[in-house]
Amino acid sequence: YEVKKVKKKKRKTGEQINKVNLIFTVKEARKLVVKSLQFSGVSMVKESGLRKVMETKQRGYWFSQGFFRDTDFELDKNRILRYYADRGYIDTRIVKVDKDTIRNDRKKRDELFITIYINEGKQYTFGGVTISGNKIFTDDELYPLITLQKDDVYNKSKWETSIQNIRNLLAENGYIYFAMEIDENKDEKNHVVSYAVHITENSKAHVENIFITGNKKTKNFVIERELEIKEGEIFNAKKIQRSREKLYNLQYFSAVNIDVKPGSELGLVDLIFDVEEQR
Numbered sequence: 001y002e003v004k005k006v007k008k009k010k011r012k013t014g015e016q017i018n019k020v021n022l023i024f025t026v027k028e029a030r031k032l033v034v035k036s037l038q039f040s041g042v043s044m045v046k047e048s049g050l051r052k053v054m055e056t057k058q059r060g061y062w063f064s065q066g067f068f069r070d071t072d073f074e075l076d077k078n079r080i081l082r083y084y085a086d087r088g089y090i091d092t093r094i095v096k097v098d099k100d101t102i103r104n105d106r107k108k109r110d111e112l113f114i115t116i117y118i119n120e121g122k123q124y125t126f127g128g129v130t131i132s133g134n135k136i137f138t139d140d141e142l143y144p145l146i147t148l149q150k151d152d153v154y155n156k157s158k159w160e161t162s163i164q165n166i167r168n169l170l171a172e173n174g175y176i177y178f179a180m181e182i183d184e185n186k187d188e189k190n191h192v193v194s195y196a197v198h199i200t201e202n203s204k205a206h207v208e209n210i211f212i213t214g215n216k217k218t219k220n221f222v223i224e225r226e227l228e229i230k231e232g233e234i235f236n237a238k239k240i241q242r243s244r245e246k247l248y249n250l251q252y253f254s255a256v257n258i259d260v261k262p263g264s265e266l267g268l269v270d271l272i273f274d275v276e277e278q279r
Helices: 047-053 070-085 139-145 156-172 220-224 237-249
Strands: 002-009 016-023 032-040 093-104 109-119 125-132 179-187 192-200 206-213 253-262 268-277
Touching: 032 047, 047 070, 070 093, 070 156, 125 139, 139 156, 156 179, 156 192, 156 237, 206 220, 237 253, 237 268
Parallel strands: 032 109, 125 192, 206 268
Antiparallel strands: 002 016, 093 109, 179 192, 253 268
């Protein structure tokens, strides 16, 4: 980049003022196009499924231009492992990736040939879960939140959703100070994954103060009347989410961010609704 000093006159007074011009010189890299995207070692899942979850596409695949981006490709590796883990293959690993680049002078671009080598491993089933420590919520309330059934093919996303369901139940009823310990038992001989979950619910949290920030044109009372949760109430994640949705429905705000801060003493929290007004 280059900085050039210049002098300008103010229109009204004619006074000379110092300014600078910034000149950025950019050297463009060659276009890198994915000409071929291949897999090696894939037999237990469909390659078409892997291609669908990846952001990196071969040129011409579903009308893709096929431009290669390194950041997308690094995330694609995680997407591949997630795809396998949702089908029970939790030991899957990417052994290596070969990238060969060939210059295409006629089309004035570099063409990339990618081969991803995968070790799939064995498929695991779900061995079940035991929940302990719960005193407020009964087993009849907690176990139905587990979306995986014993002897099902293990699915990582479903298991994570199950745990989130329990967290949501606790938060929606004011138990935001809960503790949850999750122990995984991975039987590599029989290819079974089971879990032991220990929950400590602790005491309920109450809302001490609600603060509204970011509003310059909109009066506080306009925002407050849309809030379903009030000061002094038990913390309720569902009410807070509905309040956020109602604020968006006003169409006054381009963003509504919610923050939770500790209150003046244990068991009390402050809620901050930070809004960003739009035209």
